[in-house]
Amino acid sequence: MWWWYTSSFRWPELNLSLPWSIFRWPALDLSYWSVESVIQWNLSLVDDVVWALITGLESIALVALLCYFFLCCGLKTESAQQKKSKKTDRRSNFGKRFLSSCMEFQSPTSRPTRNDVILNHHPPFPIIHRFLLPPPPLPSPSTVLLPIPFNPSLFFTMDNQRSISLLQFMVDEGLLPSAAEEDKRQNVIRKLKQVVSSWIKKVACLHQLPEHQIAVTSATILSYGSYGLGVHSSGSDIDALCVAPFFASIAEDFFVVLHDMLKRRPEVSYIHCVKSAKVPLMRFKFEGVSIDLPYARLNVLYVPENVDILNPFFMRNIDDTSWKSLSGVRANKYILHLVPNIEKFQCMLRCLKLWAKRRGVYGTLLGYLGGVHMTVLAAYVLLRHPDATLNAIIMNFFQTFAFWPWPTPVMLQEGMLTVIDAIETRSFMPIFLPSSRYEYCHTNITKSTFFRIRSEFLRGYDMTKDILKPDFLWDNVFEPFPYSKRYSQFVKIYLSSPDHYALAEWVGWVKSRFRGLLVHLEVTQGFCDPNPTEYVDSEKTEPNVVFYWGLQPNKKNFLDIDSVKGEFMKIIKNGYEGSPGKMEMSILFASQLPN
Template sequence: MASYQSKFALDSYSTAVVVIPPEPLQARINILRGAHDKSCPRWTAHFTLLFPFVAESNLSDATVALRNALEKAEIQPFDVTLDRVNSFSQRSYDTVYLAPSTPDDLRRVWNPIAQAFGYKGRSFVPHLTLGQAEKNSESSDFLRRKGNNLIKPDLSWSVGSVVILRKDEHDGGAMKIYAEIPFDVNATWPASSIAPIGRPVYHFDGIEWNPHSSSQMPSAPLNSLVVATYNVLHDEAFPFGPRIESLLQSIAESEADIICLQEVSDELLLDLSRHPEIYGRFSWSTRGPDETMETERNLWVLTRNHIPFTWQNVTINGKMKPVHVLSVNNGSLIMAAVHFTAGLTSDRIRRKEQEFRSVVDHLQSTDPNATDLIVVGDTNFPTSMEVAPTQGNTIWLDAWSETHLSDDSDGATYNPRANQLALKTSKEDKSPQRYDRLYLKAGGRFAVSSASLFGVNAPGKGAASDHYGLVVTLSCHNETTDEVPVPTKESGSSPIQHARVDLSDEALQAFLTEHSLIPSSDDYILKEEAVAHLRSILTQAPSVVPTTEASSTEPLAVAPFAVKLIVQPVGSFALGVDFPESDVDCLVVGNISPTIFWALARQRIKKAHPTSRIKRFVKDAAVQMLELDVLGIKIDLQYCPAARLSEKWQEAWTLAPNDPIFSLPASSLRTLNAYRDMRALQSALPSLSSFQLAHRSIKYFAQSHGIICSRLGYLGGIHITILLARVAFENSTSSAGQLVQAFFRTYADWDWVSSSITIPSLSQGPYSRSDREPLAILSIHRPIQNVAALASAATVHSISKEIRLGHEGLLSGRSWASICGSRDEEKTPLGRFLVEYKSYVKVDIAYWGRNCTAGRALVGFLESRLSRLLIQLRATLGNIELRLWPERLVEQRPTVVATNDLSGFYLIGIKGFDSHLPLTVLNTFQETIRGSEQYYDSTQAYIAVYQVASKSLGDVALTVRDPFQWEDGGFDLEEDSDDEEIEPDSDPTWDQNEFSFVSSKRQLKKKKKKRGSDPVNSSSIEVGATPSASTSKLRTSADVYNRLMWDPYSGDKGDFVIGYEDRFEGVMEIGILNWKREVEDEAFIPFHRVVYFKRRSDGSILWDKRTRLDKVFGSGNGDGTPAA
């Protein structure tokens, strides 16, 4: 040991012994270090063990000595986690660094090295430097905040070696790896490397943002280009949260191919990156979603899918003024995104001029072959400022000046006179300024076609930022340029590739039969009999029809005309793709109002007891439905009011889809299209039998792999029908086995985010897809619907992943039973799910109450919220993998005494986030469920939400799908009455020209009340005499709405607010003028969800369903005051 100390002098600043993180972590940390650490980029992120080290001439011997010292110390690989931010106080500045809270392992490495080389300096403090900041200043606090942001995602890795660095004088003095000494020479350990200085491009692959190799960039000539710049305003007084939706709308309004954003914070970067409006519109980015950026106000550039790029971060005027320089279209276009120094003093203006010239000099030197150069961003140039020709007498064209008159003042992107945010953030000068600009080098291929502003505040609304955005359209004026089409994914048929597994029709038939997945002839007959029995119940010769106020058990008035009802099965049973346990879906088309039909149907079904029974009436959904038990078969019944169609049912299907007979309200057509789409498929499919066999096979695969449950955002029968039908039409001569193979081959690499699923040969019209729809599977007939509207980014990722696994299984020659997880020797998909993730979110649910209806409501409420929990987790944790198993699970133990109580749990697997989840997300979700008095009663139910490690799940083999069955067989308690039945006069689907029906209620003569006899004077609601307490029935919300809306004496309509129950958010408010009553309107909300009416000006509650308060009519409890 003494020989080492005497032989090696630790006096060389060209060598060092360090520990370095893996390349991805270096790159992540170096973004921040690049702006704040004076040693970056010569040094990558590292822990210093010895520096200075030995002279370069002694490195060979020193390496041997270092290896011997580590071998003697018997150091073993260990994990290190950077979870602390601290600082050293030095003479003129503070050094801010990251450190592990448990540094003992690093000290165990340092001790033998220091002893071997005779180190006599200060004690070892493990630290990874982020940068230097002025002592006790805001910059020091800022760097600490950035450090804390950086360690929020897990900064951990396994340390298995130390590295000797040596300075490379031929590369700017960069410290490069000379040698790596592993702790265990017999172990296989990934070689260390230093992260490249350049910055990656991020690409959204349909699931998440990932770094993308520049060597893989597709490219095609650009003949036009829309470029936008937008300063989004970072100001603590005006946080992004309340403005984010407006910002997204403004960005969408620009319709840009390339958008350059300024003043982007870490939080906004994360929020926008994960928003469908962004990743559905843009595919390439200069930033990763969880990046900790250099400053508080940062640049960010996004481009559409056909505009990939490479880029570099260039600094001007010091490290705090970065410029994003993009190389587009194989380097023919170079673009600089900028944000120059603010201020209008002469000194600041000179600085801006110098910054512009520095950028231009860099652009002109980047690639001499570039034909087009662009500078775009927030230049902070005052309106009067013009750019002089630069080096080489290069002319720079100002896009706005090229397309507008010189005295046109409308180009001011910062206008305190019109923009309230600009007024509030302006410090001195309140004059409008054209700060945001695009400059184009004259003489290139592109010319300016147009320039306009976006994000301009509409009347009555505020702008999203203190700046308006500028959007410029550039057109290529070189008409002789040969155009090369952009490579696109072909949707046409491709040759069938036969898998090595036996997927003959006979093999698939045998598999389905073995697993009891094909209904027997007895099953089919029973379902047919159930449909026929229901048809006879509903279509019996009508003698009575219900009034809108009568209960379903009271006598009904005589109908003045014959009720015509057509009952048709639809869905999987009608298409022949159902399983034995599948429900039967039925559609009724008739010539009466929906209100009348549901009352009539419920009465007739009750009279037919016990052969038919009502399980549940789903009246709160967009499409109302009766769940029935008919002859022991579960039937879901829906209704479509269409008088002329019901009268000409048989001949209607020989008419064109656009025939006037199908001119129905959108709400009616959506229900009817379940039958129309099915008929179209039945008549057009090349081989219905092959389709049916393939459909059942694929559906079983999806079911076993946990991607079947449409209400949670996964697939359902209709989704598989459309997906498979597309494949079937492209492979018209294929057998069932070949269709299965083609299905997996087609969708294994499908771009779900960018490409909608349609059946081109049958589709009846276009569909405007929202950026908030990560999956679009479109119906056939108009109005076109996305039947997968409930899908989320997390569920789409799971669907895509499992389909890829199925495709890989086919290519590898595995049996179909093995692919589906049906072989005992193969790990089932559920078993794989239970061990695939390091941790899970577990949602426990127990219910021991005797009211089964309330129990089912609680389960339904909880399950309806699980999708939202996925979204909240993804929003909090970023683009990590989340997998919700779409079934309730239970751990079956033989020692547990069986009970009739529900007790199970749901699981969400988490990958890519190995630390503890933020408790606020789980606690908020838990309290939302527990806080719902409508569904949750702590005296008979229990729900808990928490994170568990994989090993804490217990014996995986004992975790199974919950077999629990409700004691009442799933029959809800019958409601006493319907408080708010819609009367024919107010029924939004009631067409008096088409329906001549007049109910008995409308024939009754009622005495009208005089206005002065109302309990509350209508000319001054709630003003005047206080209504006395009343024991009368509370007037309906529809009555109150009509009074406030249409009574000319009720006051200012804009002053009234409706509080209503949102199924996801709880009680929400909306102005009475914005309330939509039309069912086909996407903003329609039924009246029974109304909780209260109030006056906006003073907050007074006028009507409240919960307390039976009514200050409008004086019904219920009147004003809530007990009678004297």
């Protein structure tokens, strides 16, 4: 379809009344046409229609087909004798009409003569029909007119280059811990196991078990979370589960006896209990490494050091608290057994967790995705693209969940959905735990946070979908979310306590109640973006933590922040065992945010 460039017609000089000539074509008497001429015109028109469809000009193709229909209706089906008797008069009338049409649209220097038209036995449409379709834009001097041939090796090369650059980006961002840090973490786990072994012997003596049972009883520590999956970064905490026999209670033996033993050790600092959480645990630092230690007890006397908790034997007749505590460990082990390439999975998950933190959509307590959610979503994509490169699976991740038909649940294996929880049917993003056919990942996602997560999936897809994009940089994908540019007003939540120990307990308790505050702000303001980042007000001398939540832009409704604070204080003071700290709430403009 390059006849625009070879024709004597020039598009800028055309008469704008040209489209109206289309409706005059059916009036032409075309009975003189030969069969060859009609076939030639048909093929030319089909060529134009196909070109229009390929280039996305569906409306132009429709007009061309309508013209073809009208022209076919205008053809006379006369006998050969009737055509011969009227041939001379009709040819004369046709010639006059055709020449007048050409005089309208053709440039003065290239008008065909009557003999040229009649003797060539070509119908007028090879000349007129070229104006059915708009010509392509005139090429600039720097435009390459020749099409670039498809070269698969180019895509493979670009894909590999992106994968290599992503690995280098991970190194530059410090996502990979050093060998010294790995040794330190392993040493912490080893010492923690020794403490737990001594603790269970002491508990067995307190419960006055027989001597032979005291000699054989044991407990262990199982790591899970980011450290258990091998995707922890430098400075991240350790999720470790204390697994003990049936006779060790959580209220007395774990939160009292083990707590006191840990508190007396010089390596342990900032230890406190979080008893009211969905999964009760102790939090402390062991040689400077943050530890989250929940508790589970099995219906056995002896717990092997590397107990296989996927074995149904160990899961029989356990209490609900132990079941919830074991869910995270079981999910980790199940996924590691399921994914085809553990190293690729670890690299993928490291990148996605950094992306979620940078874009402000990571943090279960604030209504966003948590570690277990990211793990299941990453495994879902890798299971369906086991041979893809690191760059390709990141692209597929964004593409998959940017257009996922939520609230359809995400399941690693088909057939897991056997019982639907009535609560989860109202969830925005239901995700199944891979180790259970009945259990969902716990989520606090609300309308606002769901919108933010979906928008970030779409952004990631838009930035990574074009593999041939010349100016692509991973730094742009992982760019921190610009809160101060996106929102004009913020809710400032200031939490403080007399010391850091009390502050850690107070902040953990308040964060566990944040979802109620978020829902209340959504009702009054329509939208609220809870920034998960914890800031510190350096102008205050007391230990403090500050949160800044973005409010819906251009919202005119007045927000009575004192009323919101009063209602939320009633919630957080209800059930808190320690001495509550201080909480202040205020409205700030973007210009008032600290640097």
